[in-house]
Amino acid sequence: MKLLSVIVVTLSIAACGSSGKKLSEGQYRVAKGDTLTQIARKHGQSVRSLMSMNNISNPNRIHVGQVLKVQGGTAGSAGTVASSGPLPNAGSSTVQQPAPAKASSVAAPRNINLVWPANGTSRRGTTTSTTQGVYVAAARGTPVRAAAAGEVAYAGDGLRGYGNMLLIRHDANFLTVYAHNERLLVKQGTRVKQGQEIATMGSTGTNAVQLYFELRYNGKPVDALRYLPKK
Missing domain, CATH: 2.70.70.10 (Glucose Permease (Domain IIA))
Structure with a gap:
């Protein structure tokens, strides 16, 4: 059985107010424009696991202000993404940009041992x-x-x-x-x-x-x- 079927249709999200309650670790509040695919991607999990964690049978039925259980990460709130922004556009032209955009070098609070993912x-x-x-x-x-x-x-x-x-x-x-x-x-x-x-x-x-x-x-x-x- 295929492990993941990526949902590409935009969800039609009904407007409703958020509860205003502070979210705890492992929770995310649905914001306007969110889709399950986007939320799953932000928290490094599959749509299927997100649906399972929240007993969601229809992926097109989530609403603004709804609090979801998510895998890891920090809490989100309506209108914001606290655990991450969306993944950047990783596409690139064969022509290299003349100079890198200015951005500070960001470090994680702790270390991880990595090897290079490819030679080149x-x-x-x-x-x-x-x-x-x-x-x-x-x-x-x-x-x-x-x-x-x-x-x-x-x-x-x-x-x-x-x-x-x-x-x-x-x-x-x-x-x-x-x-x-x-x-x-x-x-x-x-x-x-x-x-x-x-x-x-x-x-x-x-x-x-x-x-x-x-x-x-x-x-x-x-x-x-x-x-x-x-x-």
Whole structure:
């Protein structure tokens, strides 16, 4: 049975006031414009697991102000996303931007031991939303490897701009993103070891053969180059 069917239809959300109660860890309040796909992605879990946690039978029936149980992360509130912003547009032109956008190098409160997810020429993202991530360019088919041990939280091509993408959850806080793959070699729910081949490099969702890699802490992107070994 297919582990995940990505929902691409926009939810029709009825307006209603939020309760105003402070949310606890593992809760999220639905904001205007939210979809289950977006909420699941922000918290590094599948739509199916989100529906199961909240006894939701119809993914199109959620409403503004509704409090959902979510996997890890910090509480959200109506109109805001406290645990993370949406994943950035990971697409990139073959022409490199002339200079990186100005953005501070963000560190996580604690460390994680990573290995490089692929061999190749690396560069930092050049847009405001990708400066914490890393692009690795190499030949098509180059192995893409898990930067740390963990469980595959998402495997698919349902997010525009990412092509064939994997999300791997390493613990309650850390998540890594692997986008633009040619082939995905693991499925959602698979436990992977550090350095295990999980995909092959490609150009899905972009026009250059490259891997877009990102490290997130509680859903928020942090500077991946701080945690990757020096080349």
